Amino acid sequence: MGIIENKFRDNVIITSADKFMNWARLSSLWPITFGIACCAIEMMATAASRYDQDRLGIIPRPSPRQADLMIVAGTVTFKMASRIKRLYEQMPEPKYVIAMGCCATSGGPYWQHGYHVMKGVDQVIPVDVYVPGCPPRPESLLEGFIKLQDKIRRESIATTQAA
Amino acid sequence: MESSEVFKLIESKYPDALKSIDLEGIEQSVTIDVNSIADVCNYLKTESELQFTSLMCLSGVDYEDKMEVVYHLHSLLHDHRVTLKVELSRDNPKLPSVSGVWKAANWHEREAYDMYGIVFDDHPDLRRILLPDDWEGFPLRKDYVVAEKYRGWTIRKIKEGFE
C-alpha cells in the first residue's frame, strides 16, 4: 500500500481526490517488460503495430522500479519463482499483476506432468486479473487491461472497514 | 562413407573397444566400451578419412536395467554420420567426458548429468544445467517420483480422484 492509503475517513474531498488519482493511475499503467515464454510473443504483438496498447496509455518499461504493472506472460518454473517474487518486491506501490495465459494462472498444459512448473503464479505473488488462453490473443490481453482499469477505478484511499 | 565401413575402421583400430554392432533397423549403431569412448571419439574426429567434426547430439537413455549414452556424429566435410552407444551400469553411471574432443559436448553432458545423474569424468564444469542446484533426484530416470514440495511450494496439484 502507498503512503496515503488508509489515512483518511471517507468524505467529499476524498471522493474527488479518489477520482483524480484513480484516473491518473489507470491511464498510465506502465508494465515491466517481462516475457517468460510463448505468451510473451503475444504480449509483444499487443505492444506492436496492429494492436497498439499505447492507446490505453500502456508503455512497457525495462526496469521494475519504474513500473506499476507486472504482466506474468508465460510459464513460471520453480527456478524462476523466487526471481518473480523479488521483481515484484522491487516495484513501487501501488502495483498490480496480470497473470497472462493458463500457464501463469494454473500451470496450463504442464499441469499434470510438469515437475518443474509452478501451478499458478498466485502461489508467489498476488494476482489482480487472470487472462485465460494458450496463448491469449492480443485482444484478450487488452480486455485484461480494461478489466484492471475498471478495478482501479473502484479503488479508494479512504479507510475501509477492514483496515 | 556408410556407417558399416566406419564401424570396420573402428574395429581394426580399436579391436577391444568394440562391444557389438547393430546393423538392423533404421539406425545402425555400434556399442563402444565405456573406458575407450573418449579415445574412439578422438580418433573419429582427427582421422583424415573420417573427420567427424560435429557432435550433433548426445543423449542419455535409461533402460531400467542399464543406462546408455548415445552419440550422433556428423562430418561436414565428408557428409557421413555415425551413431555410437555406451552402456553403463545403473548404480554407478560413469564414463569419460568427450568435452575435450568437441566443445559442443560440454552442455550436452551437463544436461545428461542433470536429467539422469550420469557422471562424466574430466568434465570441466559438471553442474546441474536446467534444474536448480538444490533439486533432488534425476527427473528423467524411469523410477523418478515427483516430490511433494520444493522450497515450500506444492509441486503437484492433482485433485483427489483426478488422473
Added chain:
Amino acid sequence: MPDLKTEEMVVQMGPQHPATHGVLRLEITTDGEIVRKINPHIGYLHRCFEKHCEELNYHQIIPFVDRCDYLAAMNNEHGYVMAVEKLLDIEIPERVEYIRVIMSELNRIASHLVALGTYGLDIGAITPFLFTFRDREKILDLFEMTSGARLLYNYIWIGGVAFDLPNGFVEKCFEFIDYFLPKLKEYDDLLSYNKIFIKRTAEVAIIPPAVAIEWGITGPNLRASGVDWDLRRDEPYSIYDKFEWDVIVADGRVGVLGDSWSRYYVRVLEMEQSASIVKQALEGLPSDENVKSAVPKKVRPKEGSVFFRSENPRGELGYYIISDGSDIPYRLKMRSPAFCNLSAISDVGEGLLISDLVSLLGSIDIVLGEIDR
C-alpha cells in the same frame, strides 16, 4: 599518478533483462567495461518437455513440440512428424508435403521477422520492430485462416495436416508474397545499412568457422560464418529438392565474415529465399487430394530408434526417438539448435565490451523455450 587499484566485478545480466530475449541469466565477470568471463545460467523455463514425451502418445506430443520453439511452431511440428513418419515408414500425399513446406517457410519468415525486430530493439532502434511486426501479422493472418491459431498451431499432424487449405488461401498468400518482397528493401534502408546499426554490429563478436563447428552452431549463424551448409539442400527432406533457391552464405560485404552484422543479414536474405520457395510451392500445389488420408488411427511404431534433423529458423533441429513398440515414445530427445548456439557464448563473448555482448546475444537469435525445453 599512483597506480589505480582495479578489480574485477561480477555482474548479473538477467533473468529479467530486455536484451536476454526471455529468461536467460548471464553471470559476467567484468574488468571495467570489458567482459572477462561469462557463465550462462539457463533452465529458468525448463518445462519438462522430455518427461511429457514419455507420458503422452505420439499425437498428443505435437502441441508440446509447438511450445518448445514458439516462434517457429510449424517448423518444429514438421521436424517432429517427419521423424515419426520415418519410424512408421508411411507415405504422405503430395499435397500434404506442399502444404507443409508452405507453412514451414512462412513460419521461417515470421520467425526471422521477430529476430530482426527484436535485434533492432536490443541495439536501440525501435521503429524496425513496429515495421517487422506489421508484416508478421499478415503471416499470422494466413496461419489463422488455416489452423485457427495465431502462434501455436497444432496443424501438421502425423501423416497429414489438420485441415485442408481454406478457400482463398492461395490468392491471399500470393498477395502476401507480392506485398512482402518490396518490404525487404525497406528493412535495408531502415536498419541493415543504417550507419549506427553498422557501427554497433559490423566487426563485432566474430565467430570463425572452426569455432562455430566445434561448438555445434548451426543454421543462419553457421552460414554467417561462411560455412555453406543447409539441410534443406544437403540432406533434402520433404520436397525441398523440387524447388529452385539458393543457400545464403555470408560474404562479409559489410564488416567481416562471422560478425553480428553477417548473422543479421543472412536472415534478411533468407527471408527472400523462403518467399521464393513459398511462391514455387503455391504454383505447383497439386489440387484435391485428401489431406488426411494417410493419418494413422493409432501410432504404434515398431521397436527401434531414429534420429532425424531438419532445418529450423535457428538451425538444425534434431529428434532422437526411441520406440518400444507402444503408442508412447520410450525416450524422446530434442536436439535444439539454440541450445548449441548459445553454448558458444562463453567462448565467443570473452573480451567483448558489455554493449557488444548485447549485440552478440541478439544476433544469435535465441529462444529460451527451446533451450530449456
